[in-house]
Amino acid sequence: MKKLLVIGFVCPEPNSSAAGTRMLQIIGLFQKQGCEVTFASAAQDSDFMVDLSKFGIHKVAIKLNDSSFDEFVKAMQPNVVLFDRFMIEEQFGWRVIENCPNAVRILDTEDLHCLRIARQKAFNQNRPFSINDLLVEDVAKREIASILRCDLTLMISEFEMDLLQTVFKIDFSLLFYLPILLDGFEASFEKKLPSFEEREGFVFIGNFLHEPNWNAVQYLKEAIWPKILQKLPNATLKIYGAYPSQKVLQLHQPKTNFFIMGRAEDAQEVVQQSKVVLAPLRFGAGIKGKLLEAMQTGTPSVTTTIGAESMQGDLPWNGYVSDAVEDFVDAAVQLYTDKSIWLTSQQYGFSILNKRYQKDLFEGVFVERLHHLLSAIEEYRRNNFYGALLQHHTLASTKYMSKWIEAKNK
Template sequence: MNQVQKLLIIGFVWPEPNSSAAGGRMIQLISLFKRQGFNITFASPAQDSDFMVDLESLGVDKKSIDLNNYSFDVFIKELNPEIVLFDRFMMEEQFGWRVAENCPNALRLLDTEDLHCLRLARQKAFKEKRSFNATDLFLEDVAKREVASILRSDLSLMISEFEIELLESVFKIDKGLFYYLPFLLEPINSIEMLKLPSFEERKNFIFIGNFLHEPNWNAVQYLKETIWPLIRKLLPEAVLHIYGAYPSQKVVQLHNVKEGFFIKGRANDAREVVKNARVVLAPLRFGAGIKGKLLEAMQCGTPSVTTNIGGESMHGDLPWNGFVTDDITDFTDKAVQLYQDKNIWIKAQQNGITIINQRYLRGLFEDDFVKVVMILQADLQKHRLNNFIGSMLQHHTLKSTKYMSLWIEAKNK
């Protein structure tokens, strides 16, 4: 990509890399396009937050935009970007039709983060005390909205191979509309390994996760009520630190010194607290996507115990960075084993490094992704002709979101 191109990112929220994996993911995408020489504008209808990244320090222009407002049309016409990246399907739903009308030749990318309909369908199945079935997705209204958004976009970036498989097999979406782009990390070498705290230098169990995310709150409840009492029976002096951004009062109330259950809230430096813990516990019972907390654990050389949903699509055929189990007794035993047995712990740590270096290196994906983007830009009309359902969803008779937006805009005047 020789000429300087413009990329507009439309963000659901302003990126907070220290608060969530989604924030970290967005910074990785920004860095990828910066390395290709793009001029980047990040626009969002969200309120500023105390923890948002300083975009201007990254060389990114920041722009606040309004929902349901013609001012966006004026803004995007003037900017005239070659590529627009929607951060989650809700942003494509809100702004995609405006982009299509005002910049029809702009390549429209959708970063799905994770499949929201999968997370919600699993959550519903869990609450109804039944097993999740892929056909449950058909019953989710969010699935209809999310899949429509994927079909309207030129290319959707997916972080989970399992979710790509679901979209192909359940929703019959053409694989030419996806690109597998997981978290993009730097390699971990033996010198960096030596800088990590040793088994003896570490102490305590840890859980970390943004509390605005329902699977994290549920996992903390599960730890408090079921798993942690069993661990404490076997390790009476054990301590569990619960870290996470945006803890509500119901989270804070779980703090109990006598039980060794400490609610610590937001970590000033998440990497630092994970690096000094001995074992990460992540008993996730529903969710989707790739779990940033578990990748971060691997980067910090901290073994973990998680569930099958926690480890889903993360390690391929490679052995896990600790243990994966859905059985409560087994989860407890494996957590204690990892905490006490140095040899098992070191092996688990090495497994984590191997997973990072074989599955998540930026170098494995970046060049190929850039090539795919260039090919799409060079023959965008042909690509869109091959996506008839996407074109149909852009047709005016099906644009309920557009006309609802215009109605709200008129009403607001």
């Protein structure tokens, strides 16, 4: 039986973020191929992490900058190692190369961190984002180096795949488009969803450890919700999200029908009972789990260009996409009050799910690519000279920095 080692940034929390859901989906693809899966992480356990043993996954605690990992991975000898985000590859990639040189190394980006960070910096400086911002971003240098060192990088966004190829000249053979995977939407499920008349209120949902979500809630509170309330004085907006800080909780204002609800026990149930999802994201990257969840629950949404980026292809959006406050407000009010537009938008969402996120569209192609890597890894790596070059210099720098930290800690 083949062995997969996943080295996690954190333990998956599928009820807290789309990242947790995606990680379990990727692991599931390997398990269907008969892989034995071990999940290792240096992160502390959380109260909301999933019980991996229920999925047949062995969980192991590891340490940063500690040679005990070398002994662990050498004894395990995995066939495939999956790094959860580039920071994890930086920490453990060189150790995997030294102790398991034949293991296929796969990076899961979740989203392109350098893009999200560069956009946020441009936003904070009150100026438009430019591709040149990426070229001077230190995180970009680290993230691109990590992508080049790995045999394959999983990308959640087609826009980001194109960006890597055009801006950073990454070869297509090193990238694989794998969005969040969903089962096909069946017409029978639609009949079980609450109707337009049975739903009420607007909703926003998102993990508050993610800065774009916190910024979007501030934007809603200060600029968007007061204008919606003028037109719909009886409407409510409920804000759900894991890990709300005190500054988030202080925005709770029942007098203006603005409610901070905290963590949702069942996110899909919360969104399903709402009439419209609001997601005015002003920076960020990747595809947005909250907007896929809106489509899955038949709930139309209003979002921004950043929010909808790379999600719909050439299909109509599940509601409206608008970057201007007045247009955003008008779209929200129209969706909330016009049943015909609401129903049409709902159908658009179902179409996006079926044509762009069905598991069957990607599962077979991914397995085929994986088998090819496993059978011809030496030939594959010969064609990635820059990856070999970066590995050489990593082993001469990151390795000794880590060993120095380990010695210092002792």
